[in-house]
Amino acid sequence: MAIVTSDQERTEGESVRRGFSLRTLPIDPQFIALGIAFIVLAVLFQIGTSGVFFTPRNLSLLLRQGSVVAVLAAGVSVLMIMGQIDLSIGAAVYLVGVFVAQLDINSDLPIYVLVIAGIAAGCVLGAWQGFWVVKLAVPSFVVTLAGLLMFRGVGWLWTNAETVAPVSEDFIGLSESFTPTGLSVIALTVIYVVSLVAMVVSAQGDRKYGLPVDTVKLIGRIAGLTVPFVFLVWISSGFLGVPAAVVWAAAIGLVLTVVMQKTRFGRNSYLIGSNREAARFSGIPVRKLTFYSFVLMGAIYGVGAVLLTARLGSAPANMGINLELTAIAAAVIGGTSLSGGKGTVIGAIAGALLLSTIDNGMGLMNVSSFAQTVVKGAVLLLALAVDAFVNRRSLTRI
Amino acid sequence: MVHYLTPAEEGNRTDEKIEQEVLLEVSGINKRYSGVPVLRDVSIQVRRGEVVGLVGENGAGKSTLSKIVAGYLASDSGTIEFDGRRRKFKNVREAEAAGIVMIPQELQTAPHLTIAENMFAGSLAARGGVVNRRELFRATIEQLRFFNITADPLATLSTLTVSEQRLVMMAARLSKRASLVILDEPTAALTDDETATLFAHVRRLREQGVAWIHVTHRLDELEVIADRVVAMRDGRVAETFESPVGKRRAIVRAMIGSDVAKLRTRHTTPAPANEREVVLSLSNLSVRDPDNRDKFRVKDVSLQLRAGEVLGLFGLVGAGRTELARAIFGSWAGEVSGDVRLYGSPWRARGPADALASGVAMLTEDRKSTGILQGQSVNANISSASIRAVSPGTIISRAAEYRRNQGLARDLGVRPLNLRAAVETLSGGNQQKVLLARWLATNPRILILDEPTIGLDVGARLEVFDLIRKQAQEGRAVLLISSDLEEIVTQADKILVMYKGRINAELPPNSPRHEVMLAATGKDTQWRL
Numbered sequence: 026m027a028i029v030t031s032d033q034e035r036t037e038g039e040s041v042r043r044g045f046s047l048r049t050l051p052i053d054p055q056f057i058a059l060g061i062a063f064i065v066l067a068v069l070f071q072i073g074t075s076g077v078f079f080t081p082r083n084l085s086l087l088l089r090q091g092s093v094v095a096v097l098a099a100g101v102s103v104l105m106i107m108g109q110i111d112l113s114i115g116a117a118v119y120l121v122g123v124f125v126a127q128l129d130i131n132s133d134l135p136i137y138v139l140v141i142a143g144i145a146a147g148c149v150l151g152a153w154q155g156f157w158v159v160k161l162a163v164p165s166f167v168v169t170l171a172g173l174l175m176f177r178g179v180g181w182l183w184t185n186a187e188t189v190a191p192v193s194e195d196f197i198g199l200s201e202s203f204t205p206t207g208l209s210v211i212a213l214t215v216i217y218v219v220s221l222v223a224m225v226v227s228a229q230g231d232r233k234y235g236l237p238v239d240t241v242k243l244i245g246r247i248a249g250l251t252v253p254f255v256f257l258v259w260i261s262s263g264f265l266g267v268p269a270a271v272v273w274a275a276a277i278g279l280v281l282t283v284v285m286q287k288t289r290f291g292r293n294s295y296l297i298g299s300n301r302e303a304a305r306f307s308g309i310p311v312r313k314l315t316f317y318s319f320v321l322m323g324a325i326y327g328v329g330a331v332l333l334t335a336r337l338g339s340a341p342a343n344m345g346i347n348l349e350l351t352a353i354a355a356a357v358i359g360g361t362s363l364s365g366g367k368g369t370v371i372g373a374i375a376g377a378l379l380l381s382t383i384d385n386g387m388g389l390m391n392v393s394s395f396a397q398t399v400v401k402g403a404v405l406l407l408a409l410a411v412d413a414f415v416n417r418r419s420l421t422r423i
Numbered sequence: 424m425v426h427y428l429t430p431a432e433e434g435n436r437t438d439e440k441i442e443q444e445v446l447l448e449v450s451g452i453n454k455r456y457s458g459v460p461v462l463r464d465v466s467i468q469v470r471r472g473e474v475v476g477l478v479g480e481n482g483a484g485k486s487t488l489s490k491i492v493a494g495y496l497a498s499d500s501g502t503i504e505f506d507g508r509r510r511k512f513k514n515v516r517e518a519e520a521a522g523i524v525m526i527p528q529e530l531q532t533a534p535h536l537t538i539a540e541n542m543f544a545g546s547l548a549a550r551g552g553v554v555n556r557r558e559l560f561r562a563t564i565e566q567l568r569f570f571n572i573t574a575d576p577l578a579t580l581s582t583l584t585v586s587e588q589r590l591v592m593m594a595a596r597l598s599k600r601a602s603l604v605i606l607d608e609p610t611a612a613l614t615d616d617e618t619a620t621l622f623a624h625v626r627r628l629r630e631q632g633v634a635w636i637h638v639t640h641r642l643d644e645l646e647v648i649a650d651r652v653v654a655m656r657d658g659r660v661a662e663t664f665e666s667p668v669g670k671r672r673a674i675v676r677a678m679i680g681s682d683v684a685k686l687r688t689r690h691t692t693p694a695p696a697n698e699r700e701v702v703l704s705l706s707n708l709s710v711r712d713p714d715n716r717d718k719f720r721v722k723d724v725s726l727q728l729r730a731g732e733v734l735g736l737f738g739l740v741g742a743g744r745t746e747l748a749r750a751i752f753g754s755w756a757g758e759v760s761g762d763v764r765l766y767g768s769p770w771r772a773r774g775p776a777d778a779l780a781s782g783v784a785m786l787t788e789d790r791k792s793t794g795i796l797q798g799q800s801v802n803a804n805i806s807s808a809s810i811r812a813v814s815p816g817t818i819i820s821r822a823a824e825y826r827r828n829q830g831l832a833r834d835l836g837v838r839p840l841n842l843r844a845a846v847e848t849l850s851g852g853n854q855q856k857v858l859l860a861r862w863l864a865t866n867p868r869i870l871i872l873d874e875p876t877i878g879l880d881v882g883a884r885l886e887v888f889d890l891i892r893k894q895a896q897e898g899r900a901v902l903l904i905s906s907d908l909e910e911i912v913t914q915a916d917k918i919l920v921m922y923k924g925r926i927n928a929e930l931p932p933n934s935p936r937h938e939v940m941l942a943a944t945g946k947d948t949q950w951r952l
Contacts, residue, residue, distance in 0.1 A: 230822070231821070231822065234822035234825070234826065236821065236822055236825045237843075239843075287818050287819060288817050288818055288819060289810050289811070289814060289817060289818075289819055290817070292803060292806075292810060292819060293807075293810070295799060295803065296796050296799060296803060296807050299796045299797050299798045299799050300792075300793075300795070300796045300797060302792055302793045303792070303793050303794055303795065303796050303807075304796065304807065305754075305774075305775060306754060306775050306785070306787060306793050306794075307775065307779075307807040307808035307861065308774075308775045308776035308777075308778075308779040308780070308808050308865075309776070309807065309808075310776060366796075366797070366798045366799065367798055
């Protein structure tokens, strides 16, 4: 028997060597595929809309449209990295949206209190689901499927399925206002320079401590920082400034990226997602961290609900329907694995922007929304096919 | 209490003719796994109505041989004659159609389907694609009656106890009109009473002319059930024993061959025991099966683990060694009773995190499912159990982490020395070193190593041995658990041998291997009911 095992090890080693070239690229091939998809779509839409697509005005709209999905995709990618899933996103966003809209309409509370109340309410929903998943070991698929039904049901009972409207102008401003153009450009430039310096300094620090620095990766990161910066400056100086929704999405993206890449919680999340049993044997508090991640997702419901309610100016009964599927699709397109252990917050946000680009461009081209759905499905399929192709080895392992 | 006659007592049974007729004739079988020979020119004979015990060390080729006979594997060369005809089975179905049925160690079940459906999965009585429930019901009742099991065929399988489930599944396999049954370690998961039930069935079918190949480590059980024992060693048939009663020593010798060590022996002098501090002591530790409370996986084990020593715990399949380790580490699902003391004070790990906090680390037996974190870097794999040690705050200090891990990886000789590589791209030996690094990073006082060299090639094995020795020299207490005779004899400072959940012998280092094997196959224990 021992001989058989060593034999398996050997053949496995060989197959690893065969798949070497793609797997050891310094940049994730899926990111490259995503970049190509963006460029191809942009060119197609630019031609198809005779130049309307690629204007600051339209791109500003595109970003505002994509922000809610980006925030939720970033949140669900954290859960997915841990090997969990959340199907209740759309319903939870609706219920919290109803809550904050009611608060806004029926009270004189300042806006920031409303935001905090929304996030707190979201956390309660997240903790509720986390409780069932962690304490009672019900699979998150089932728990959040129940949440999908229950949260929306509660919202409908509460409002009698009537639209909660209208929310105040101040509230709408949470998503739809703009930072002034001049200030935007200055702020963006400051943020850009600070991030750039931080990146280089951190790389230098690594080198000093004997950490190997991957130059290609560093250049890739700098490019990844520069391209969005250039676009944002162009968009915000060309049309009113930076949309508030984008500020929210960027802030959430930044916070979650730091959490996932730099903290112990983030590291352990990846480990739990890649092998739950081995993580448990390593003494990682798997259940506690899983619960935290659901509460974190709850906070994201709150942010998403505030943004969407502000954007719609109300909380209608069909608010957020299918939002969970769009968010999960965005995370998957951005490289998050459904089986856990793999993915990034930035990738999920990029996936959300790609879906938003498709919506926006096809909308401009007057393609029916039915056809848009087909195209988005195809993109999702393609993204997974690219992933499967790159990681061919894992196919044979199943 | 039933008393079964041993074959010797039974003596001249009737039907000499049936006894003599050869049912299975395997000749000159060779089998290689990518170049490595696992069976060399193996020939065995099984007569009708005969129970043949097949014994051998891990890797001797018992399982491979069984699988070839049962159609799971094809041989490279050699012939199989069954029931008077030359056969070459392409798959399990062909072998089963001919009357050869193998009952593997782990039976695949669908616990939520009915007993009947489980028993006849794959061969459901059907008419035009629709399952004929009446016929299914009838056939199930018939089989269950034969095995004296009273159960409703339409109840779900999970309503039975684990051993009942096993018997039911065996009954199902036997319903395939078998004339040769291969049992692979059938009793490892059974209590003594359940084993007796099983043996009663074996005897009953033997009377009807069914032949059995019984693959096991348990020589005391073979004494009561087997007519003949075939001992395998290094892919060959070492010796055949007609009637095994009273021949245990000879059988063990045949299994392990001469006492010449194949590996270099331990180069250090044995640690001066008894003066060293006792780090961990167990008294009367018992571990129950999580699914079958009546089954003790470990029974009344007492041992003392001292600082700076490598305590070897040898045991074969079903001996309870992994269960014992898991009970200490706090990761056993079933009930654990008894007294555990860590540095003299009562202690019980509530879980792996608790054990690690107390300085107890465990390298698990199954590298894939409980060891490596697939898809993650070598760096993250090394830090998984000790990230707090290098990053007390919320934010991970990458530099401190990297320096610590790089040092460990270099000391242990991880190749390639690239902490960014995904761990699964490393060879098995290097994965094992990464896991060793993970546990050493927690700076444990007690290191439990469960089968540390399983699946490793010879070079990697020797490297791991050196690393183990080094840990002991640095003052750690090492509990080395193994089913590898070579490993235990050459690496342990003291050898404890487990058999059926108990410690059956305590032996000095470099003990003769047959002494160790004898204890692990039930030395002096009599199969009694």
